[in-house]
Amino acid sequence: MSALDGLVIHRQTAAQQVANGLASRILSGAFAAGAPLRESAIAAELGVARNTVREAVRILELSGLVRHEVNRGAVVISPTPERVEALYAARERLETAAAARPASPDHIAKLRSAYQRLEQAASTHEPAQIVEVDLEFHSAIVGMLDSSRLDIFYTELMVELRFYLMVLSVEDREFERPQDLLVEHKDILDAIESGDSGKAVEAVRSHIVRNAARVAQIVAARGDGSGDSGAAAR
Template identity: 50%
Template sequence: MNNPSYSDDFTVGDIVIRKTTAAQQVADGLSDLILSGRVMPGQRLREAAIAAELGVARNTIREAIRQLEFAGLVRVEVNRGVVAISPTRDSLASLYSARLTLESSAVEHLIDKAAIAKVRQAYDRLIDSVATQDVGTIVRSDLAFHTEIVALLKSPRIDQFYAQLCRELRFYLVFLSVKDSQFVQLSGVVDEHKPIMDAIESGDVQRAKAEVSNHIRNNEQRVASLIFRHLPREQTGAAV
């Protein structure tokens, strides 16, 4: 039986280019509010109130909420409805465990000079971000540096997964910067990352793994101690 043959010629005339839907615009706007720290962990997002304020149908809000839930920024709780994500000790430990696994694996691949150059560029942008003294900019630059480290694995699927981790982590970091003025110590941001950058550029895999591990574990302890101090116990899953 002959295999079917396919032509390289095709037409794209049937493709319809659509503008961004209202639901996507709402999802993008709510995402910005959450990631900027203007919506706190555990805070309710009331569909009816949002729909009324924006002048859109509740179905549009529900679709936007579904998109945010898929992105890991909100969850639906019994008797409370839709709330912004709020960490438990287990979920935070799981997030940092995933970071540690991915970044430790990534620094085993210190062969591609072009990829390492991108890590250096991200590090330089982190240095520049500190001069802005804008916490949101610094947090984004910090996570962008770690994203380039994970990119050493050269796996688009892993990159997508790590991007989702970063969205959740960025939310917590911005929240802490709002609640605790000492959380982002501008003078120490670059110093915390310099040993990692130096180890990567030296090509010393074991040293790079050790520096990544130290950084992530220290950051986890610091974030956990602060975030569970500022959040009500009922929002963190802590035993009462």
């Protein structure tokens, strides 16, 4: 057995790197909801070709963080309760379908590991870190479907989910009382480990439904959103 067995090299194009960077800025609030993404300004600021930025923006459109508007071009999404409902409906169907399946020992091990990382992240009280590991836990649930295509689809959903989970974490200051989050995820883990598919599905569904309702409430209260856009957005 080679010491390099299992090592995977992930190569990213310049466009993907720019897309990742822009996504991070959007999620952090550096770009206001509805702000246009000026390709020429972004290209000049980052020192890359405009075509690279154009491709990065296309990637963000596919992820749901950016949409195209007539006469304005690419703009950052303006969160709405309807978008939240559609996103969380897709999430619920995937995760409950996974929870309904018998979990293998490997699936259980991955879920346990993800939960342990969530415990560690919770102790940091850092919203971004908690959200990231929270999504890893739910990715492990979807992984129980044993479908690489569905894993990829969920990864795409996660880009927009990350945005809403950050909104929820900061607005409700969940990071200051992570025990509530841990209890909900432990309930899901225990239900899946028990082998009771009905209990597992209900634990997953109730968690997602509560989460979606609160995020929709926050988004509705915010209206079109607010915040300062970065220089490249102007």
